Amino acid sequence: MSLYKFKRLSLNKKLFFYFFSIFLLMLSIISVFQYRREHHFRTEQLDKQLTTYNFIINNYINEQNPTWDELQQYVSLFPESSIRVTVIDKAGNVIYDSSINEGSPTTNHLTRPEIVMSQTSEFGKYIRHSYSTGIDYYYVAHHFKNRYVRSALPYNVNLATMLKANTSFIYFMLVVFIFAVGALYLISKNFYESIDRLRVFTQKAETEDFLETNIEFPQDELGEISRNIVRIYKLLLQTKDEVIREREKLIMHLQISQEGLGIFSSDKKEILANTHFIQYTNILSDQQCESSDQIFSIPEFADITNFIDQSFLNNELTRKRILIEKGGRVFSVQCIVFQDNTFEISINDISVQEHENELKRHLTQNISHELKTPVSSIMGYMESILENPNLDEERQRFFIERSFLQAQRLTALLQDISTLNKMDEAKRLFEKEKCNISEVILDVLNDVNLQIEQREFEIHTNFGHEIFINGNRSLLYSIFRNLLDNALAHAGERITIDINCYREDERFYYFSFTDNGSGVAQEHLNRLFERFYRVDRGRSRKLGGTGLGLAIVKNAIFYHHGTISAKNVPTGGLSFVFSLCKH
Numbered sequence: 028m029s030l031y032k033f034k035r036l037s038l039n040k041k042l043f044f045y046f047f048s049i050f051l052l053m054l055s056i057i058s059v060f061q062y063r064r065e066h067h068f069r070t071e072q073l074d075k076q077l078t079t080y081n082f083i084i085n086n087y088i089n090e091q092n093p094t095w096d097e098l099q100q101y102v103s104l105f106p107e108s109s110i111r112v113t114v115i116d117k118a119g120n121v122i123y124d125s126s127i128n129e130g131s132p133t134t135n136h137l138t139r140p141e142i143v144m145s146q147t148s149e150f151g152k153y154i155r156h157s158y159s160t161g162i163d164y165y166y167v168a169h170h171f172k173n174r175y176v177r178s179a180l181p182y183n184v185n186l187a188t189m190l191k192a193n194t195s196f197i198y199f200m201l202v203v204f205i206f207a208v209g210a211l212y213l214i215s216k217n218f219y220e221s222i223d224r225l226r227v228f229t230q231k232a233e234t235e236d237f238l239e240t241n242i243e244f245p246q247d248e249l250g251e252i253s254r255n256i257v258r259i260y261k262l263l264l265q266t267k268d269e270v271i272r273e274r275e276k277l278i279m280h281l282q283i284s285q286e287g288l289g290i291f292s293s294d295k296k297e298i299l300a301n302t303h304f305i306q307y308t309n310i311l312s313d314q315q316c317e318s319s320d321q322i323f324s325i326p327e328f329a330d331i332t333n334f335i336d337q338s339f340l341n342n343e344l345t346r347k348r349i350l351i352e353k354g355g356r357v358f359s360v361q362c363i364v365f366q367d368n369t370f371e372i373s374i375n376d377i378s379v380q381e382h383e384n385e386l387k388r389h390l391t392q393n394i395s396h397e398l399k400t401p402v403s404s405i406m407g408y409m410e411s412i413l414e415n416p417n418l419d420e421e422r423q424r425f426f427i428e429r430s431f432l433q434a435q436r437l438t439a440l441l442q443d444i445s446t447l448n449k450m451d452e453a454k455r456l457f458e459k460e461k462c463n464i465s466e467v468i469l470d471v472l473n474d475v476n477l478q479i480e481q482r483e484f485e486i487h488t489n490f491g492h493e494i495f496i497n498g499n500r501s502l503l504y505s506i507f508r509n510l511l512d513n514a515l516a517h518a519g520e521r522i523t524i525d526i527n528c529y530r531e532d533e534r535f536y537y538f539s540f541t542d543n544g545s546g547v548a549q550e551h552l553n554r555l556f557e558r559f560y561r562v563d564r565g566r567s568r569k570l571g572g573t574g575l576g577l578a579i580v581k582n583a584i585f586y587h588h589g590t591i592s593a594k595n596v597p598t599g600g601l602s603f604v605f606s607l608c609k610h
Contacts, residue, residue: 046211054204058197073186077167077178078150080105084112085169085176095129107180111164115142115175122174126160133159141168142175154182228257286375293339293368295323307374311353322372327351331362331372338364405430462503464494464536464607468526471507475515483521484514490528494536496609502583503607509576510540510603518544518601535589535606543600547593555593556581 087093087101102112102125114123119137127133136142144151145168152167157179164179165186180186287304291297308322323332334347348361359377364370412418412426472479472486479486496503507526514524522544530537547555556577584591584605591605 046215047208050204050207050211054200054207058200061200062197073165073180074150074152074167077165077180078169080107080110080112080178081150081167081169081176084114084178085171085174088114088174088176095123098123099125109181111160111179111181113177113179115177117173117175124159126157131159136175139166139168141166141177142170144168145170145175228260286373288371288373289322290371291369295335298369304372304374307358307376310356311351311358311374327353328360331360334362335364335370338370339368342366342368405434459497459499461495462498462500464496464503464528465490465492467500467503468507471504471511474508475511478515482515485521485523487523487525488527489525490538494528496536496587496607498587498607502586506580506583506605507540509580513576514540514542514544514601518542522600534610535608537604537606539602539604541596541600541602543596543598546595546599546601549595552593552595556591 084098084102088098091097093101098112098114102110111126112123113121113125113136115136116122119135119142121133121136124131124133139153140155141151141153144153150167150169152165154163154165156163163182165182166177166179168175168177287301287307289297289300289304289308308325311327312322312325322328330349331347334345338345346361346363348359351358351360357377359375361373361375362370409426409430412423418426468488468490478484511524514522518524522542525539525541527539527541528536529539580603581591584607588608589606591603593601593603596602
């Protein structure tokens with residue numbers, strides 16, 4: 028069989044051929060070894076028999092010194108009737124030969140092969156043709172002290188058969204070989220079944236449709252190994268799917284994240300960049316960046332680029348954070364270099380945060396200023412009373428009343444600040460319950476009825492008797508109370524106020540709070556809900572406002588998941604439009 032044809036054989040045939048060749052070689056070696064061993068054993072037995080005859084003859088001659096005839100009679104007593112015994116002296120002359128008559132001429136036997144061999148070894152043996160008798164003999168000769176004694180048997184068919192090894196074991200080995208070949212065929216076939224099913228599995232695994240096919244393996248060790256391979260592969264594939272899903276989640280998270288994030292390889296090539304990172308890099312760059320790795324040429328990124336290069340030399344986990352101001356916006360840029368020299372850059376637009384910090388600073392200044400005014404007034408009035416003990420009673424009462432009014436204003440201011448701080452942590456500090464807004468509005472109108480009458484206000488309401496939401500009653504009260512207080516303080520005299528619930532849907536109630544007063548200049552509308560913001564600062568302080576009423580309204584509405592806006596009415600006046608979530 029050529030090598031090419033052998034390579035084209037199936038694995039089953041190859042396995043059978045391998046096993047068959049190895050077993051045939053081993054069986055041949057055993058058979059040859061056994062045959063030679065049997066042949067050697069039979070030859071050794073014949074050698075021992077003829078050797079025994081040689082020693083018997085030699086002992087007989089040493090003891091009896093017999094004549095030719097006496098030796099002839101003695102040899103005739105041996106069991107082998109066809110045995111030929113020859114006695115040769117040291118000179119090579121035949122002094123007795125059982126196969127010839129006494130006195131027959133003979134040649135010198137020192138050159139006979141068996142005689143020559145006996146001179147140098149334990150004994151000599153040879154199979155050859157006899158020149159004296161014309162018959163083939165199997166000779167065994169021994170060299171004794173005074174003579175050579177040689178025994179021989181005719182090398183005929185019977186002797187050749189006797190010396191031939193018994194071939195029955197060969198037939199036995201042949202039967203064993205046939206059964207072994209059958210067993211080898213079954214074993215190789217069974218082994219190939221597991222291999223072939225693994226092959227089928229790998230083919231199906233390439234298209235990932237093996238899960239739909241139930242592949243059965245033999246119930247043996249190879250089958251168990253195959254089943255374990257399939258099970259482990261399924262687990263790996265399942266793990267791969269989970270990793271892919273998690274990767275997709277991570278990529279999706281990065282894409283929707285408000286933080287700009289870019290991941291780069293050790294040669295500063297982009298691996299992943301989300302939308303915000305691409306947008307921020309184009310904001311920071313004077314030219315449009317076609318790829319995110321162009322940011323390393325931006326001058327503002329020089330510190331980050333130098334940091335990355337230095338980190339590559341140190342080969343350790345490091346990070347750096349810088350601030351970049353560009354186009355009126357502030358960006359926080361942070362770079363983390365990993366030990367495998369990959370790195371990530373995150374960019375955050377902290378302009379809003381910086382703006383909020385600025386607002387907080389202004390808010391702190393406003394609070395300090397608002398607190399300072401009533402405190403200074405109280406201290407001034409008290410100081411006048413203390414330094415002028417002879418003041419008349421009416422004057423002292425005037426100073427005390429003014430101090431009391433400033434204290435009330437200070438208390439209201441602190442209360443409003445406390446309310447706003449609580450609303451910053453509303454979920455924790457305000458409990459929700461089922462509230463009827465109609466009742467809340469009526470409570471507000473009853474509480475300020477005296478002021479309404481004094482200022483000759485007219486209140487019109489348009490809403491149902493049952494407007495229920497799940498909210499905080501105290502905050503709902505503050506919404507309508509502060510809107511009404513704001514109108515009483517700033518709308519003017521003899522004003523009409525309309526409170527309407529003009530619409531509802533599955534989630535919200537929609538309200539409007541409108542007066543027909545003086546209204547507000549357009550430039551102030553968007554800032555009405557800022558803390559401490561006043562349209563007319565002097566007039567507001569004179570009227571005793573804290574500047575926090577509408578800020579409280581906005582935060583209370585936000586707490587109830589609504590929105591609010593202010594607008595001027597075309598016919599005159601100001602309107603607040605807001606919504607409140609039912610649940």
